[in-house]
Amino acid sequence: MRMIPGLSALMDEADAFLIDQFGTIHDGAKPYPGAAETLRRLRAAGKVVILLSNSGRRAANNDRRLAAMGIGPECYDASLCSGEVGWAALRADPPEVLHRRCRVLLFARDPALDILEGFDIELVADADRADLVMIAGSETDRYGYDALWARMAAAAARGVPAICTNPDRLMLADGALHPGAGALAEAYRVAGGTVRWFGKPHPKLYQAAFLLLPGMPHARIFGVGDSIEHDIAGAAAQGCRTLLVRTGILAGAGEAGLSAEAERFGVRPGAVTPRFAW
Incomplete structure (x- = not known):
């Protein structure tokens, strides 16, 4: 697996990032060190930043939680969660x-x-x-x-x-x-x-994100997260490139454990980084 020190190594390869929340940019209570600054630097570099969460609640609730942690609207272009996408789908087809x-x-x-x-x-x-x-x-x-x-x-x-x-x-x-x-x-x-x-790795959440990225080749979009089963497999199935961060649920997994997880779900992350940092 390709190891990189931070997201700055991907600037020539990516136009947009679909970034997981819990386990990737925060621990449920506070941001990981440098995460909010990295989000701001991605946007300053001209990259589209979409936060993609398996939060079961509606988007407004999720955005309030992010803001309370210091991850405000200046850190991302859009925030999509499975609860909001699910609500819209159920309203359309209950x-x-x-x-x-x-x-x-x-x-x-x-x-x-x-x-x-x-x-x-x-x-x-x-x-x-x-x-x-x-x-x-x-x-x-x-x-x-x-x-x-x-x-x-x-x-x-x-x-x-x-x-x-x-x-x-x-x-x-x-x-x-x-x-x-x-x-x-x-x-x-x-x-x-x-x-x-509703939610990663299932396609509806990604389809909602792609509507915000019209015409952008999926190969120029990186899915970023801490779960091979959800973040990596979900993005790869949509033709996106992938970056695994070694915080969250895989923080304690060694190299053998990481390889076993990749074998289990039949997909390997395109790149791996210790944490969500520039």
């Missing part, structure tokens, strides 16, 4: 259960349900009453995987449809890795439930 009052079993890190704004919904706590399972985030760090799976298993057995707006299978919380919302959604699918996915 599943049958959302054509009427819908009882929703929600999995998220907070009780807000902005992803279903505009629909007639009722939150329920019992899988036996649910018409729809909404998987927008994971709290396995608080309650454990088994407890959360037990809450949704009966809905999967009944064939209740699910929507996942955060496909991340791993999440970093308090310095430790835990099963993410995507792990719960995949278990739901395996158990017989149907899942509609």
